[in-house]
Amino acid sequence: MVGKYKVRTDLAMENGEKYEKDNVEISGVVIHKSYNQEKDIRTTVVKIESEHGAKMMEKPIGTYITLEAPNMAVPDEGYHREVSVELAGHLKKLLPPNLDSVLVVGLGNRNITPDALGPMAIEHVRITRHIIREYGEQALGEDQVPMISALVPGVMAQTGMDTMEILQGVIAQTSPDVILIIDALAARSTKRLSCTIQLTDTGINPGSGVGNYRCGLNEESLHIPVIGIGIPTVIDAGTIVHDAVSNLLETLEESEIDEFLSELISPSLNGMCVTPKDIDETVERLSFTISEGINMALKRA
Amino acid sequence: MVGKYKVRTDLAMENGEKYEKDNVEISGVVIHKSYNQEKDIRTTVVKIESEHGAKMMEKPIGTYITLEAPNMAVPDEGYHREVSVELAGHLKKLLPPNLDSVLVVGLGNRNITPDALGPMAIEHVRITRHIIREYGEQALGEDQVPMISALVPGVMAQTGMDTMEILQGVIAQTSPDVILIIDALAARSTKRLSCTIQLTDTGINPGSGVGNYRCGLNEESLHIPVIGIGIPTVIDAGTIVHDAVSNLLETLEESEIDEFLSELISPSLNGMCVTPKDIDETVERLSFTISEGINMALKRA
Amino acid sequence: MVGKYKVRTDLAMENGEKYEKDNVEISGVVIHKSYNQEKDIRTTVVKIESEHGAKMMEKPIGTYITLEAPNMAVPDEGYHREVSVELAGHLKKLLPPNLDSVLVVGLGNRNITPDALGPMAIEHVRITRHIIREYGEQALGEDQVPMISALVPGVMAQTGMDTMEILQGVIAQTSPDVILIIDALAARSTKRLSCTIQLTDTGINPGSGVGNYRCGLNEESLHIPVIGIGIPTVIDAGTIVHDAVSNLLETLEESEIDEFLSELISPSLNGMCVTPKDIDETVERLSFTISEGINMALKRA
């Protein structure tokens, strides 16, 4: 028998939607939604609190904050700034207090456009560690921040190393208090592409984004708190087909559809991704929205 | 009623396939296939010879030569050279004899990866017009070629002008004998992406590629022979779904499927394209394969 | 005898400085200077009014407005906006009244960083011609502007054509009322690099910038008003040496120095340019400052 086709999304809130549709409450999962009409930003906080919840949601235990900001997909500097402010607010609450040093990591492959979000965002993060170490905090003037360092580790095909190995080595040498990891994500629905930010205290987990990370990058493996920040930029081509066909065949049993689809989808759509035509420009803008949010969140009040 | 969903391909041979499947011969269309086992290159020549054929094939009257070279999607310098040689051979036959001057045009948007094929290929075309005009042909040594000029006109959103206007202006000033236009195409089947070259004496026609050209760029509109050279780099996201679902529902009437699909597909997949994950690197390699083919074809024996 | 080494600058005001130093007034040249202390922008208007003045200044008859804004070389969004406002003000005065259509041209080679200013600036210019032609002016809402089109013609080594030929062709097809040409310039003094804008109604003249344009692009050759906008991004390596040595040998006759230098400088420094180490980032920022200035100037009050 062919393997079940696995629809994949990195957004916890999308995994929650299938239960909502059926009006099913899952024990161990608390979902809270709010909408800021003025800013047109929809916020969903998913808290997975038990192993049962984790299994049902196919995501590790932890908090997932999702901002949906439809206008983020278009160029509007003022709006992007508002999203950055919103992001900064949530990020601040996830950060440990009395932070002395932060390592910001941009995952992904700079040479694959929809995967370049992390490396591009790193370029605009304000880096201060070398200045503070050389001249002390007062060198930064009134604009005080912790020691901020940054790394673009590259993907395994470029480095031959697990991202985990590189991060463990750099953490051992530089002892940051917390690590922020920026990555491009895969969504399930086209309407989420380029206009959704997910923030989570569970780090980055296998199969996320366009590339693949063999092991989870999280507090368990890196021994310091790990905050993941991601924006979906692609959908697996198979997912598009799966969802269209599922809608069509709602009357069939789910297992029948899956078996049928795994045969239909796998060979030809393998390695294909669905992405908006204007993704090159969009990723550049989004990389600023994220780095600005990080820069704001790290400023000491 | 919602409009019929329009499956779109720039490859004449793909439009031919639907008739082949049903073993239908179309009057006014001659299709000839051959396979070079040693090189693993499959060649399909579609000749559309009448208005009836043009209507059935949804392409203008003319000759369409398609090379399918599966290994072209991977990095193998020797193989790419063989494809360039093959391309050069066909191109030479389409070119007018006793050529004095050629204008090579790279269509598309350099900032959208799958659409950058044309602009990137132009970068490697050997340019000689300014040298011959300044120093005469002997300045080129033994390596004689006609006067070769090149232009990357940009797309309408970048220029505010129809590509047609720009080309008409430049042709009026520089009087080339023939124009070669390189463009990224849209295919229908994932197995054609990045490994198929279409060469045609009908130029480039509306709806081709990732961007849109309002008018056909062909001998009728430009008043000199126009040869189009293209490689499919994307598939419309709607097409992927259409074809998957069609396979599934073979028993339904085509018209039922179409009506159903146009409702299903249009809103969410609009502006989405399906493209291989490694398209950034692939387009760079393919741009060399094409420019090398052109450089070889233009050498005087 | 070896040819005299030719120190080259595209800035009219730099050619003026040698006369100022000696307190010499040149008939046919009027120079007016002002300084805005609050904005820290120094403005020099050089009017060359006679052939004698043109010969002495080594520049065609016309008006040259130079803005020196020292902070423009560093990233400060607010300051760049002020420079754009200043640029827009001067540009507005040079533009013909009741403008219906404008062609903006970005000269230079996109692949040579200090020469990429023109092509990069074009990417941020607001393009409207295709929208107004399709939907009428009201499609732009309250934000009315003339029909704006844009072109990046490339340099002769890339196209085989004179920029002149391309522009003449496009002008013939699209009939703009005025043409704005953006180009990277060569300066004589390092302190002018990246922080000086020259605006002139004489267009762009041979030997300007990093690349070379064989003929002047001006009202005489293009038959419509031509406004040149440039920022110096390089200095010829020979110029640096020339000026350093000249300072050193002030006591020698100029002609002795020149003869000596042409021997010393020419062979080894040919093809070398002096440029700030951070030119890649600087050119990107400056391209925005210019395009914003153009966008503001073209808005109908």
Added chain:
Amino acid sequence: MVGKYKVRTDLAMENGEKYEKDNVEISGVVIHKSYNQEKDIRTTVVKIESEHGAKMMEKPIGTYITLEAPNMAVPDEGYHREVSVELAGHLKKLLPPNLDSVLVVGLGNRNITPDALGPMAIEHVRITRHIIREYGEQALGEDQVPMISALVPGVMAQTGMDTMEILQGVIAQTSPDVILIIDALAARSTKRLSCTIQLTDTGINPGSGVGNYRCGLNEESLHIPVIGIGIPTVIDAGTIVHDAVSNLLETLEESEIDEFLSELISPSLNGMCVTPKDIDETVERLSFTISEGINMALKRA
């Protein structure tokens, strides 16, 4: 008194030249030259064997192999391959025998063209560590090589970390037997730019290249053998002036010249570099020449 202007070159052979000119032998320094007429490659091996030699040469004790290949500055694929072969031959001799794993590092700032040599070269190095660890050596077929990993650490302004810290961390995690570091260098003479490769077993030392590395990256600091591979892509603007003026004033005392020059040069030329106009394309080609040399050297016979 103003500080002495410090002429800077990363090429040991250039530091040797001042002594050769005066026909001075330095104890502790052995220089051997050879010329391959057929290939037009000039090889200089400088061995610094004592502290005295190191002081005179202003470089650490060790071996410096310099290949001068004038045609390397122009695009000629065949010639570049020959240089790669030559480079591979020398590199093989410097590598420890029975190599199990190699870490290749590309220093420099990818966003500053003349400094991007290292990051660009890394893109073409064959990476095998992850494959061998997952599937064993036999997965590579006949084309056996050691475990090869690679890293682009970025420069301090981008990361906030010393390159040293990052490398120490990654070495601790992945235990390579040897580290190859690729970096863009600064030369003293324009005729060396883009056509000289220096190979040394002393690693990379402070002040090398366009960026700055606070500490030496060498066997002493990294505890494994470190081989530095560099190509000069820039000259300090001050050096150009210094050398031109020195030639001019040969009759003055060196100390007089230096004092005079430090006043003359420092303020205005600070942060300026001299670089060939075609450096963008050249660096891309050279990055292939180096990575090919490395790929050849690492193949097991």
